[in-house]
Amino acid sequence: MTTRSTGKFLRSALLGASLSALMATGALADVVKIGLLAPLTGPAAADGQEFQRGAQLAIDEANAAGGINGHTFELVVGDVKDQSAGNVTSAVERLLGDPDVHFMMTGYASLTNFEIDNMAEAEMPYMLSATSQQTKDIIAPDPAKYECCWSLTPSFDAYNTDVTTFVEKLAADGKLQLPTKKVAIISSDNAYSKTISEGMKKTFKDKGWTITVDELVPFGEVTDWRSILAKVRQDVPDVVINTDYLPGNSASFLNQFLEQPTKSLVFLQYAPSVPEFVELTKKNSNGVIYNLLGGALTTPKNPRADEVAAKYKAKYNTESGTYGVALYETVNLYLDALKKVGDPADHKAIMKALGESDKQIASGRLKFDPATHLAMQGDDYIPITFFQIEDGKRILISPEKYATGEFQTQPWMK
CATH class of the missing domain: 3.40.50.2300 (Response regulator)
Structure with a gap:
């Protein structure tokens, strides 16, 4: 049976x-x-x-x-x-x-x-x-x-495409510089993270970006990201992305990135939305960007x-x-x-x-x-939302229809 x-x-x-x-x-x-x-x-x-x-x-x-x-x-x-x-x-x-x-x-x-x-x-x-x-x-x-x-x-689908769109809009609005159009993409070998990272890679390539780091780590606890981060620092990208959704892994990645940061926009998939992430990163979380499909729209609207x-x-x-x-x-x-x-x-x-x-x-x-x-997905249904952490708080910065704040330059990029 x-x-x-x-x-x-x-x-x-x-x-x-x-x-x-x-x-x-x-x-x-x-x-x-x-x-x-x-x-x-x-x-x-x-x-x-x-x-x-x-x-x-x-x-x-x-x-x-x-x-x-x-x-x-x-x-x-x-x-x-x-x-x-x-x-x-x-x-x-x-x-x-x-x-x-x-x-x-x-x-x-x-x-x-x-x-x-x-x-x-x-x-x-x-x-x-x-x-x-x-x-x-x-x-x-x-x-x-x-x-x-x-x-x-x-x-x-929006996870696959909208990070590229979001970053390029920041540049078009004069809030971010993209001198190289290079991106580093790191993922974990699980259905969620890998599906999103593969979609992101295709979108970035289709829009003329160069992928300088393309790494896939085994699914599970990862405590040391330094060998991958060394590759990131060898050819500094405009954007660094990690789609590992486990908050402990994502936190250790950010903490180790900030040991010797590059002037790169850092985007972390999902994990910063979990309260544990801020507990593990404390002030290092300031400026981090993530997005959600199905995130709470805590706005007057x-x-x-x-x-x-x-x-x-x-x-x-x-x-x-x-x-x-x-x-x-x-x-x-x-x-x-x-x-x-x-x-x-x-x-x-x-x-x-x-x-x-x-x-x-x-x-x-x-x-x-x-x-x-x-x-159903879209601004009139469930929108994709981008958040930035500021002083431990999650600020909704996109879409404009629901935004409660604006993008702030990440501290390590100043």
């Missing part, structure tokens, strides 16, 4: 036993379990903690308000640890085997998102918030097969983001990164669907209701593309 079939068999058997017990007692279960896949241990544990906190915040609010249609909610977590296939599969099967779990979610679990097939097989509503290219590759060939699954994150951020800070006494907010919104999307459907066990109706979502969330207007099941 395949892993997928085993998961469906176990779930069906347990669900049947549970229903029989309920019929015998004449009672209906009033606690709906919401399953969360999260890296609670391992190198991405800081993100995993945010997943759990954001989800728990939304569940606590729903329960405090009396629940929905007589149901209250409980969060159950499957630790995907290092995100290896075995650990993800183990966590998925454990949660799918619980007949009281009626919705599952993650920020990211496997990075290749292979678990989407498990969800489709088990007819489990599922929402995730990362590696959207992999989601698209699975779903787009047959969207009807994957009515289960929806991505809060839009297409990663989107009060929802400030509302969610304030709730998170009040409960946990710390700021949320991307995923605390995202998982809070994910739970609320499920609760919206449940209000519409009424019965948490009617998974097909829940899936349909999720796909029909159209609402303002912290990252913009959420509406799903029926062809890919990704959130």
Whole structure:
């Protein structure tokens, strides 16, 4: 029996036993379990903690308000640890085997998102918030097969193209000089980082840039970047990019870059959005630039983001990164669907209701593309946002429609 079939068999058997017990007692279960896949241990544990906190915040609010249609909610977590296939599969099967779990979610679990097939097989509503290219590759060939699954994150195409556009616009506006049009691109060998770096390399080449350093490090903890940084210093580029998303790795890269900095714009993918990054880099983080698809738009034009951020800070006494907010919104999307459907066990109706979502969330207007099941991307939907860290605070500098500040020359470039 395949892993997928085993998961469906176990779930069906347990669900049947549970229903029989309920019929015998004449009672209906009033606690709906919401399953969360999260890296609670391992190198991405800081993100995993945010997943759990954001989800728990939304569940606590729903329960405090009396629940929905007589149901209250409980969060159950499957630790995907290092995100290896075995650990993800183990966590998925454990949660799918619980007949009281009626919705599952993650920020990211496997990075290749292979678990989407498990969800489709088990007819489990599922929402995730990362590696959207992999989601698209699975779903787009047959969207009807994957009515289960929806991505809060839009297409990663903008990650591939918009850094080049952003940098060239800074130059056109007189805020940055590009005397050589050379770029150094460093990546980690995982589906997220590598997909983005490959897209960036193509875009920079297409626009006439020269790639002076092109390095791929094994996925996992990296504490010493000095040999790669020595190559950067041998032929100084206008821009230095590292797409490794782990905050510890990204922090050590920046700290070691600043041991002997070059006059290069430094862009780091995703990691600076995690509070741990600033804790590890302290004042060295000043000036660093990163971007997000699905980042909170904390501006007067989107009060929802400030509302969610304030709730998170009040409960946990710390700021949320991307995923605390995202998982809070994910739970609320499920609760919206449940209000519409009424019965948490009617998974097909829940899936349909999720796909029909159209609402303002912290990252913009959420509406799903029926062809890919990704959130729609663009300034009128979920925009790509660029942030710069200043004195430990994250300042939104692009797009202008949502900006709360302007680009500042990075300290090592002055």
